[in-house]
Amino acid sequence: MSASPSRIAFRQKSVIPGFGLTMGLTLTWLGLIVLLPLSALFIKTSELTFDRFIAIVTATRTLHALQVSFGLALVAALVNVVFGAIVVWVLVRYEFPFKKVVDALIDIPFALPTAVAGIALTALYAENGWVGSLLAPLGIQVSFTPLGIVVALVFIGLPFVVRTVQPVLADLDQELEEAAASLGASRPQTLVKVVLPSVWPALLTGFALAFARAVGEYGSVIFIAGNLPGVSEIAPLLIVIRLEEFRYADATAIATVMLVASFLLLLIINRLQRWAELRGSRNA
Amino acid sequence: MTIDVVGVTKRFKTFTALDHVNLTIHSGELVALLGPSGSGKTTLLRIIAGLEWPDTGEVRFDGEDALARSVRERNVGFVFQHYALFRHMNVFENVAFGLRVRRGADKLPEAAIREKVNELLSLVQIDWLAERYPAQLSGGQRQRVALARALAISPKVLLLDEPFGALDAKVRKELRRWLRHLHEELPVTSVLVTHDQEEALELADRVVVMGHGKIEQVGSPAEVYDNPATAFVHDFIGETIALPGEVRGGALYFGTHALGLDPQGVADGPARILARPHDVDLADPGTTPFAGKVLAVRTFGPTRRADVELTSTGGPVVVEAAVPHGQTLLPGTQVGLLPRRYKVFSQPTR
Secondary structure, X not given: OOOOHHHHHHOOOOOOXXXXXXXXXXXXXXXXXXXXXXXXXXXXHOOOOHHHHHHHHOOHHHXXXXXXXXXXXXXXHHHHHHHHHHHHHHHHHOOOOOHHHHXXXXXXXXXXXXXHHHHHHHHHHOOOOOOHHHHXXXXXXXXXXXXHHHHHHHHHHHHHHHHXXXXXXXXXXXXXXXXXXXXXXXXXXXXXXHHHHHHHHHHHHHHHHHHHHHHHOOHXXXXXXXXXXXXXXXHHHHHXXXXXXXXXXXXXXXXHHHHHHHHHHHHHHHHHHHHHHHHHHOOO | OOEEEEEEEEEEOOEEEEEEEEEEEOOOOEEEEEOOOOOOHHHHHXXXXXXXXXXXXXXXXXXXXXXXXXXXXXXXXXXXXXOOOOOOOOHHHHHHHHHHOOOHHHOOOHHHHHHHHHHHHHHOOOHHHOOOOHHHOOHHHHHHHHHHHHHOOOOOEEEEEOOOOOOOHXXXXXXXXXXXXXXXXXXXXXXXXXOOXXXXXXXXXXXXXXXXXXXXXXXXHHHHHHOOOOHHHHHHOOOOEEEEEEEEOOEEEEOOEEOOOOOOOOOOEEEEEEEOHHHEEXXXXXXXXXXXXXXXXXXXXXXXXXXXXXXXOOOOEEEEEEEOOOOOOOOOOEEEEEEOOOEEEEOOOO
């Protein structure tokens, strides 16, 4: 071992060669694809004075838009976790005709152009649409309200929850449930005490992904939302509006706030998930 | 608790796992279900537990229909092959699980749960591991946790699926003796599934040998070893030297050569003469029923084996014979084989 300690830290003898090459590629790639556009965002924002920045992001319209975006994304992600978990359960645990077709249907929101989804949902939920006409007599209006935004965000977020939880539940040893039953646990007790703790980290990941997707969603929402400032105007739309007004710095200021807020929220969810995983495997 | 299995059949699609199985397990017994993989032993255990339902047949606990009750209501302790411990719970909570899920009139106060769990943990000698999580335990320790957890519900029946299968040889031996001891201390009827004959013969009061979904023989360890009821049992338990033969007119022949051995009432047709290696003597080729050429002699530890080629009309047959101490055998020489104790079974035509 003639190498100096500082070299050892970066280049250990390993059975997996190519660390230097792959790490270099990774950093270059991340820099080009992710960090470069992000830093441009911050540089553009820095053209504003601090007071101007504060004024833009604390404007009532901006605050409302952020509130709508984050609040409804949270609601949609929660809805997706609950119903996504049920969909996963059915797909993993039961055999039924056309199971493969149902499984493939889950991915459609991934592939469909979001504008198409938005227009389709708007048509369905409009007062004279198939679903909207049924809801209208009950006094429920979906299209052109915040509720419509939630519907769109649920649609685009579902596959994220399903595809993250599915493999974990499929891997869950059924002997665990048999053991619980043989010890006298009822089905609800088995679900709450044995199954849920095992899929909890995956559910959190699915939640985080669905939430992140919903916060940034634009295409499907603008058709169904109605886009009333202060009511159903989402932050990404406000950014586009500012761009169309050639107020680029304003747009980047809002984008910066969204970016930082999303990053913080994802970081918190990530920590939560780590905690749940640690609790699941071994604890000090 | 007496367990009666009556006419149980279980099919998985086209595979028949159990074919009209009848078995009575007496109260307080430790019975081993022994057989190769695919013999249906685990399926039978799971049917007794209530984890699987038979297509036809009955299972009775003390004369009462057990099939009407779900696994929850049968109050059987089940120890899974891979333990199936709850990873997110520590050892204490794993063992307490069966007590904590009780509801209504059966619900225990916290103090009673703690007392019972601590008692069980000292019974299985792992009270010092109570705070650990399953991932931090060795295989043998996990096995003990699984057992303590199964015993927490005070079962009258304890079912163990390959309980020592995943452990190394030394730990296995130690736990085997300890399990036997535990069984005697507790008022419990135990059924153990294993493919390890040594385990079954050493541990069980009675051994149930299974093959191809059927029970081949039920008996004490000595009975199944010394008096195998079928060729399958003879082959499966202990070591076997299989000598070919044929019964013609109430006498045993090898090719055209009369063997002078007792056909033991086997009907005319192809037969197999099965013997334990230590029951076959090596002697002068001219004086014995079988003779052949020594192909090779191998030594493992205290035992030596010789491959002997017997020539017959149907082509050469190679058998493995035990070479006693103090006898030298050279490859290429002729040797005679004299079975002292043997069993004759008719060879099923395939």
